[in-house]
Amino acid sequence: MTSPIKESPASPTPAQRNVAEFLPSDQYSQYLLGSKTEMFAVCRGLADHVSQISMIFNEGRDMVLTSLISWGDSGLVFDFGASSEMNRKALKAEKVFCTAQLDRVEIQFILRSLNAIEADGRPAFHAPLPDSILRLQRREYFRLITPIAMPLKCRIPLITENGSSTAIEAPVVDISLGGVCLAGLPMDMELDTDSELPGCSIVLPDAGTIVAALRLRWQVETVTRSGIRAKRAGFEFANLPQAKTTLIQRYIIKTERDRKARESGRV
Numbered sequence: 001m002t003s004p005i006k007e008s009p010a011s012p013t014p015a016q017r018n019v020a021e022f023l024p025s026d027q028y029s030q031y032l033l034g035s036k037t038e039m040f041a042v043c044r045g046l047a048d049h050v051s052q053i054s055m056i057f058n059e060g061r062d063m064v065l066t067s068l069i070s071w072g073d074s075g076l077v078f079d080f081g082a083s084s085e086m087n088r089k090a091l092k093a094e095k096v097f098c099t100a101q102l103d104r105v106e107i108q109f110i111l112r113s114l115n116a117i118e119a120d121g122r123p124a125f126h127a128p129l130p131d132s133i134l135r136l137q138r139r140e141y142f143r144l145i146t147p148i149a150m151p152l153k154c155r156i157p158l159i160t161e162n163g164s165s166t167a168i169e170a171p172v173v174d175i176s177l178g179g180v181c182l183a184g185l186p187m188d189m190e191l192d193t194d195s196e197l198p199g200c201s202i203v204l205p206d207a208g209t210i211v212a213a214l215r216l217r218w219q220v221e222t223v224t225r226s227g228i229r230a231k232r233a234g235f236e237f238a239n240l241p242q243a244k245t246t247l248i249q250r251y252i253i254k255t256e257r258d259r260k261a262r263e264s265g266r267v
Helices: 014-020 034-047 084-092 243-264
Strands: 053-057 062-066 068-073 075-079 098-104 105-111 116-121 122-127 132-135 153-159 165-175 179-185 194-202 208-223 229-238
Touching: 014 122, 014 229, 034 098, 034 132, 053 084, 053 208, 062 084, 062 243, 084 105, 084 116, 098 243, 116 229, 165 243, 208 243
Parallel strands: none
Antiparallel strands: 053 062, 053 098, 068 075, 075 122, 098 105, 105 132, 116 122, 153 165, 153 194, 165 179, 179 229, 194 208, 208 229
16 A cells, blocks of 8 residues: 655655654655645644544653644643653653544654643643644555564454354454555455454554454455465454554554664664
8 A cells, every 4th residue: 555655755844754754755745834824724624523633752652642623823821631650751742743533544653842831721732833734544554464473363253153252363464544454364264345244353562452343345265375365354443532543653653663773774
């Protein structure tokens, strides 16, 4: 799948460097909103819908759930989170990665610093305007190829012909905020386009467990070198809550940062 932001062969703009620190660099810049008019339109939507915003920091280890109160030339104002400890950590973070959903569109931006202020008589975060806002349609979600060293498994509960409960585990080939690709599915497993598999679970290392219904989008037959036939299929997450979307985002951020660290020889 195509990634959402792409750095040009020339020196990247500050907006491109801003988002590329968290997402891979081979992505499309046309989804970056850099003008105040465009960014304020997104801010208005987030505030009007009281959209839940996940502030992720400390390389994905910590998070605050918040919402946007106001915006303007002086910056953005957000509600404090429920945890005093997490609020204090967020105020000390040099960079805060923010993600939210607005009308089934993923919104992402980076805040360079947070300050504590008072808004309408209650504590709040204030931050300078981000350099840009990334607006991603579901079909444009970045898909992370899962690392071989730490493979993911999807547990799929099934009902047998005699009515008993069972489950299978399928390797996760890639994962995004929109869905997953699974390999090694049994050939006799009946799958129809748009059919749903409820209660599927994936354990994300250092992030948490997501449980969701998977809606089939496509399937193909594969054959291993040893001649074993199986199915590979792409699924869309059906009505995945924002809190679970945040877990996936945290997993993607940490996995990408670990990969870049290995490639640069830092680990």
